[in-house]
Amino acid sequence: MGMHGSGTTMVAKALHDAVASADVALDRQQEPELASGINEALLRHAGGSWWQPPSQDALEAVLTGVLSEVRASDIQRQVTGKPDARPLRERLLHPRPWVLEDPRLCLTLPWWRSRFPRARVLWIQRDRDAIVESLLHRPEVDDEAMNELTASTAHALVERYDEAAIRSVKVTGAPFLPVRYEALTSVDEEERRAAWTAVYEYAGVERGKPDGFDPRDRAAELAGGDGRKGELGASLPPAADGPLVSVIVPNYNHAPYLDARIRSIVDQTYKNVEILLMDDCSPDNSREVLKSWAARDDRVTLLFNDANSGSPFHQWQKGARWAQGKYLWIAESDDVAELDMLATHVAALESNERAVLAYSQSEIIDEEGQPVSSWNEQYRVIFGSTVHWESRFTAQGKDEVANRIVFSNTIPNASGVLFRKSAFDEAGVPETTWKLNGDWLFYARLLQLGEVEFFPEARNKFRLHRQTQRMRSTKAMATFFEVLALLKIFETEQWADSKMVQAARREVSGWWARSMFHAPPTTGNLKANAKLYREFARYNPRINRMILRVLLSKAWRFAKRSVGIPSAPFSAGS
Numbered sequence: 001m002g003m004h005g006s007g008t009t010m011v012a013k014a015l016h017d018a019v020a021s022a023d024v025a026l027d028r029q030q031e032p033e034l035a036s037g038i039n040e041a042l043l044r045h046a047g048g049s050w051w052q053p054p055s056q057d058a059l060e061a062v063l064t065g066v067l068s069e070v071r072a073s074d075i076q077r078q079v080t081g082k083p084d085a086r087p088l089r090e091r092l093l094h095p096r097p098w099v100l101e102d103p104r105l106c107l108t109l110p111w112w113r114s115r116f117p118r119a120r121v122l123w124i125q126r127d128r129d130a131i132v133e134s135l136l137h138r139p140e141v142d143d144e145a146m147n148e149l150t151a152s153t154a155h156a157l158v159e160r161y162d163e164a165a166i167r168s169v170k171v172t173g174a175p176f177l178p179v180r181y182e183a184l185t186s187v188d189e190e191e192r193r194a195a196w197t198a199v200y201e202y203a204g205v206e207r208g209k210p211d212g213f214d215p216r217d218r219a220a221e222l223a224g225g226d227g228r229k230g231e232l233g234a235s236l237p238p239a240a241d242g243p244l245v246s247v248i249v250p251n252y253n254h255a256p257y258l259d260a261r262i263r264s265i266v267d268q269t270y271k272n273v274e275i276l277l278m279d280d281c282s283p284d285n286s287r288e289v290l291k292s293w294a295a296r297d298d299r300v301t302l303l304f305n306d307a308n309s310g311s312p313f314h315q316w317q318k319g320a321r322w323a324q325g326k327y328l329w330i331a332e333s334d335d336v337a338e339l340d341m342l343a344t345h346v347a348a349l350e351s352n353e354r355a356v357l358a359y360s361q362s363e364i365i366d367e368e369g370q371p372v373s374s375w376n377e378q379y380r381v382i383f384g385s386t387v388h389w390e391s392r393f394t395a396q397g398k399d400e401v402a403n404r405i406v407f408s409n410t411i412p413n414a415s416g417v418l419f420r421k422s423a424f425d426e427a428g429v430p431e432t433t434w435k436l437n438g439d440w441l442f443y444a445r446l447l448q449l450g451e452v453e454f455f456p457e458a459r460n461k462f463r464l465h466r467q468t469q470r471m472r473s474t475k476a477m478a479t480f481f482e483v484l485a486l487l488k489i490f491e492t493e494q495w496a497d498s499k500m501v502q503a504a505r506r507e508v509s510g511w512w513a514r515s516m517f518h519a520p521p522t523t524g525n526l527k528a529n530a531k532l533y534r535e536f537a538r539y540n541p542r543i544n545r546m547i548l549r550v551l552l553s554k555a556w557r558f559a560k561r562s563v564g565i566p567s568a569p570f571s572a573g574s
Contacts, residue, residue: 246323250315345418397447416460
């Protein structure tokens, strides 16, 4: 099945050309009217259509309550064009897949998966602005295009389909492969070939044309717009001065990074700040570095602990109690920021009194400050799509929590966030007994109080180094208990519906299955894994299969190293 974004027809045709089989039904001209008709009927019963999607509640009521008489065998007979054929015989004689290509699958996938539980999803994704431009220039077609689309409504439509796609693949547990349309049509032959190879291999069909279709000039496509794209995500003018911002720098043992960190604070274009430099009894020379900055800038105050607090969130709490500003920036001591970040975030919060926080995209850097990757790569791994974070947005905090934060802490780093202090105080400090996920829970609680402002530019530089990795690896088992406790709170507080919470639990069980053998085999870890197994088995009936795949994968890698086997046939997936 293909879903979401333009390009599904192109891929469907490519698979059709690659599979010379009578039982393959593809693109809109070739696939039976039954398939697209079912999707449209489902949306119509829910009070919508493809360009005016129904509400989630209405949609889910329909997906479980209408067209229940339509069975998988009925659909397959229609697809193959053999009304008298028996499905089992057809699968044996014609084992190759048939493909349903329809963006409405984003919304209707649970209905199809209930009939075809082995179905796999090819998720064709395209740059959001390009999709918006395409929607705005579509010819007027009955039941296909909305004649009064504007840039903002087209943008909202793309966002709705992306949100529905994420929900569908998470809740149904469907295996899916996200493929970028831009890679499929890239002028870079190597990139294009790799993308098409992935499509063919995932679909389990013989390779068609190795390079797919002719590359397209994406820049030229975008240049053909009519200017309406400018309505989307217009940047706010950065402020130079305004209300007081309290900058808290909670430090522990980060002396090598403090100069770069503090310099990126004192040199911000926004100047009305107070800076609290904290230290949690570091064993290195952090305090000497911090004192040198206090001597240079009268906006700096020092606050040193007499004993180690044992949690970074104790430092958040202590700093927030000291802070006098309208806004609060917790600038982690090993990170750095672009010099316009604070001004940008202040302008956003000043212009939207409903917003409780503003944050910018984060870029991961190494110990030397060199770029490693954008956090968008993390979003792609977790959600399969980065559409939501490709452009500037203002969103309801509760929606962010219910649709995305339930699965992952999508605010990657406190250093990239500016908080409204009144909301910060109302939400209460993060769980100080938690080691790694207190910020995740805190954001979920805070966002119940208002809106969020996001900027896609990577203004925050999140440093990844050996100390960070070592801390996380030594607390690996603890983090799973924290996440389970967090999801229990989501369920109790009804921050997300039960289907999403259960899907999140299944996903966490997959993380655990893939990481459980990385922890040292200590008595404590063995007991922790046994307890986690009992917990995850309640939520994931496939947990034993997942663990077996991990063991097979590890055994194969060991054999490969021992005897030089060239490649591994197993992968530890869900």
